[in-house]
Amino acid sequence: MSATIIDGKAFAAKVREKVATHVTRLKADHGIVPGLAVILVGEDPASEVYVRNKGKQTLAAGMNSFEHKLDAGCSQAELLEVVETLNADPAVHGILCQLPLPDHLDEEEVINAIDPAKDVDGFHISNVGLLGTGQKSMVPCTPLGCLMMLRDHHGSLSGLDAVVVGRSNIVGKPMAQLLLGDSCTVTIAHSRTKDLADVVRRADIVVAAVGRPEMVPGDWIKPGATVIDVGINRVPNGEKTRLVGDVHFDSCTEVAGAITPVPGGVGPMTIACLLANTLTACSRANGLDEPEGLTV
Numbered sequence: 001m002s003a004t005i006i007d008g009k010a011f012a013a014k015v016r017e018k019v020a021t022h023v024t025r026l027k028a029d030h031g032i033v034p035g036l037a038v039i040l041v042g043e044d045p046a047s048e049v050y051v052r053n054k055g056k057q058t059l060a061a062g063m064n065s066f067e068h069k070l071d072a073g074c075s076q077a078e079l080l081e082v083v084e085t086l087n088a089d090p091a092v093h094g095i096l097c098q099l100p101l102p103d104h105l106d107e108e109e110v111i112n113a114i115d116p117a118k119d120v121d122g123f124h125i126s127n128v129g130l131l132g133t134g135q136k137s138m139v140p141c142t143p144l145g146c147l148m149m150l151r152d153h154h155g156s157l158s159g160l161d162a163v164v165v166g167r168s169n170i171v172g173k174p175m176a177q178l179l180l181g182d183s184c185t186v187t188i189a190h191s192r193t194k195d196l197a198d199v200v201r202r203a204d205i206v207v208a209a210v211g212r213p214e215m216v217p218g219d220w221i222k223p224g225a226t227v228i229d230v231g232i233n234r235v236p237n238g239e240k241t242r243l244v245g246d247v248h249f250d251s252c253t254e255v256a257g258a259i260t261p262v263p264g265g266v267g268p269m270t271i272a273c274l275l276a277n278t279l280t281a282c283s284r285a286n287g288l289d290e291p292e293g294l295t296v
């Protein structure tokens with residue numbers, strides 16, 4: 001059997017198109033332009049590429065993009081002042097602080113200083129609590145993208161066994177909450193899980209968010225299961241490097257019913273969901289209906 005490839009790149013393009021259509025309507029009907037502000041501290045090349053990409057895609061969706069760059073040595077107070085200014089700015093509907101921050105800065109304090117209504121990353125403690133209690137929240141972009149692809153592939157997820165490998169605050173835990181919200185029977189596995197292979201073998205849905213190249217082999221996968229590979233790992237490839245996921249793609253493809261590739265799976269959905277979250281935040285801020293299908 002060869003798994004259906006879930007094309008995250010094509011799905012993300014559809015999400016971006018949907019966002020752009022709503023943005024055009026918001027402008028025409030209400031004169032409102034959603035705005036996303038990204039804060040970047042320091043000059044980490046990978047973060048700079050991410051931020052540039054986010055800016056480009058924000059503008060392409062017809063939204064305003066604001067970029068705030070601070071020196072790597074900036075103080076916590078300076079960073080918090082930027083957050084406060086953006087919280088108070090009515091043209092800014094979404095605020096994202098590019099992580100990780102330099103070691104001397106307190107990430108948690110910065111995240112929790114962002115107005116929860118503008119917290120398009122969904123990392124603020126209020127949004128974490130709202131998601132955990134099944135209330136309307138800002139949902140973290142990567143798990144939101146995974147859920148959208150799963151819903152699209154399966155229709156209803158109700159009653160399916162889901163195993164999430166990884167328990168980080170940004171992927172594993174919110175992913176598990178979303179699957180629970182869709183009535184899956186959810187197991188969260190991590191580095192201390194016993195007999196991980198057997199745990200994964202029970203799953204109708206496997207979400208791998210570990211950060212270990214090709215850790216999940218095909219013989220851990222139940223025949224016909226859906227495999228969502230969140231991992232992005234750069235590994236040597238001759239003199240160059242290549243990207244691989246947390247799942248061993250070739251062996252899993254032989255067993256799974258459907259699988260996301262790396263690259264071209266979860267990755268493109270993350271930025272698309274950031275745009276979707278910005279639109280959702282803007283709609284809520286203006287008391288307008290939320291666009292359907294772009295949040296949970």
Ligand code: NDP
Nearest residue numbers: 142166167168171190191209210211230231232266267270
């Ligand atoms: P973290 O390092 O924060 O978390 C990794 C999790 O994996 C931890 O819970 C850890 O367990 C668990 N883990 C580590 N080793 C094992 C093991 N041998 N067996 C079982 N579980 C293990 O990573 P993130 O959640 O931030 O990211 C995970 C991956 O997803 C990375 O490759 C990252 O690059 C990628 N990513 C991709 C995104 C995208 O847009 N596609 C966005 C965000 C992340 P424990 O808690 O016990 O240590």
